[in-house]
Amino acid sequence: MTIWQIILLASILVLGIKLLGYLVPPRVLEAPTAARTAELTTVALLSALIVVQTIGAGQGIIIDARLPALAVAAGLFALRVPFILVIVAAAATAAGLRALGWG
Amino acid sequence: MNAEAERRAAWRASLAVGLAVSAYGVSFGALAVASGLDIWQACVLSLVMFSGGSQFALIGVLASGGTAAGPAAIAGATLLGLRNGLYAIRVSPIIGPGWAKRLLAGHLTIDESTAVATAQPTLASQRVGFWATGAIIYVGWNLMTLLGAVLGDLLGDVRQFGLDAAAGAAFLGLVWPRLRALQPVAVAVGSAVVAAVLLPALPQGVPVLLAALVAVVVGVPNLFGRRVAGEEGA
Known part of the structure; x- marks a missing residue:
């Protein structure tokens, strides 16, 4: 697949899901198992993505400056610091550690 | 108002x-x-x-x-x-x-x-x-x-x-x-562990998808969850 094919196919699927929801009668949400599992799927995917983004290196694991950057981000989110500032702080942590020659 | x-x-x-x-x-x-x-x-x-x-x-x-x-x-x-x-x-x-x-x-x-x-x-x-x-x-x-x-x-x-x-x-x-209740926290930790364990073993992208199954394992039987009124037998 080319990168354009991947982008267009994924975009159409994600947009399609939104539009499909408008064709479903609202009483479907009264089935709690479906609603609960869908919400938990979001949590599971995001958590797995954090791990892959933070210690993944191709097909393998590397501990580098990304891990302390994530720890800084977690501390700042706990302190309710706005999203964009946390992202900047995380990037700055990794950049700083690398400038010092680690990770 | x-x-x-x-x-x-x-x-x-x-x-x-x-x-x-x-x-x-x-x-x-x-x-x-x-x-x-x-x-x-x-x-x-x-x-x-x-x-x-x-x-x-x-x-x-x-x-x-x-x-x-x-x-x-x-x-x-x-x-x-x-x-x-x-x-x-x-x-x-x-x-x-x-x-x-x-x-x-x-x-x-x-x-x-x-x-x-x-x-x-x-x-x-x-x-x-x-x-x-x-x-x-x-x-x-x-x-x-x-x-x-x-x-x-x-x-x-x-x-x-x-x-x-x-x-x-x-x-x-x-x-x-x-992450405001025990159930999503349990799912987050579980899927993070699954992803980390599978990361060296499987092609890129696959560990994330398999980690999503943690949501099904926890969500369908409602493990760690609160019982909602009227949900008995669901």
């Missing part, structure tokens, strides 16, 4: 949420370029896909696995987009009839437009909340994506600027507000 005051309150909520979320479109644009996309590809994702979690997931998998990980990247983005389908079912009565209006509303159905709309007290203010939040974020998110992609393109080596670390922090920010 009278109707006019309620509409103004909905506008204020939309502006506050909309501007904050739009700002981090910059990080998406920059990370997309760092992941190997060109500026136009980053912009098409924000214009058509228009769902932050799915967009970050797609470029995250592409960044580590390249186009060989395409199917896993598409599957990850699509699974993360499933919640938008649930939001659509919830806001559908707020939007009302008319296929053109519903088609446009569909495109703008995301975490934030749903959250602001459903937080308002009356149907009229819910409509203001949905359309104002959706429109502000759509315009802002796309402009900021373009800006971020151009900046990312100029920066060159993104590792030097820590942009690779920003991706993990972005996902953490998306999951953070959802």
Whole structure:
């Protein structure tokens, strides 16, 4: 697949899901198992993505400056610091550690 | 509160949420370029896909696995987009009839437009909340994506600027507000462990999809969850 094919196919699927929801009668949400599992799927995917983004290196694991950057981000989110500032702080942590020659 | 005051309150909520979320479109644009996309590809994702979690997931998998990980990247983005389908079912009565209006509303159905709309007290203010939040974020998110992609393109080596670390922090920010009860925390920890264990063993993108099964294992029997009235036997 080319990168354009991947982008267009994924975009159409994600947009399609939104539009499909408008064709479903609202009483479907009264089935709690479906609603609960869908919400938990979001949590599971995001958590797995954090791990892959933070210690993944191709097909393998590397501990580098990304891990302390994530720890800084977690501390700042706990302190309710706005999203964009946390992202900047995380990037700055990794950049700083690398400038010092680690990770 | 009278109707006019309620509409103004909905506008204020939309502006506050909309501007904050739009700002981090910059990080998406920059990370997309760092992941190997060109500026136009980053912009098409924000214009058509228009769902932050799915967009970050797609470029995250592409960044580590390249186009060989395409199917896993598409599957990850699509699974993360499933919640938008649930939001659509919830806001559908707020939007009302008319296929053109519903088609446009569909495109703008995301975490934030749903959250602001459903937080308002009356149907009229819910409509203001949905359309104002959706429109502000759509315009802002796309402009900021373009800006971020151009900046990312100029920066060159993104590792030097820590942009690779920003991706993990972005996902953490998306999951953070959802971790308010034991059940989602258990799922988050479980799927993180599954992903870490499978990471060295399987091709890129696949560990993330298998980790999503933790949600099914916990969610269907409602482990760690509260029993809701009327749910017995469900």
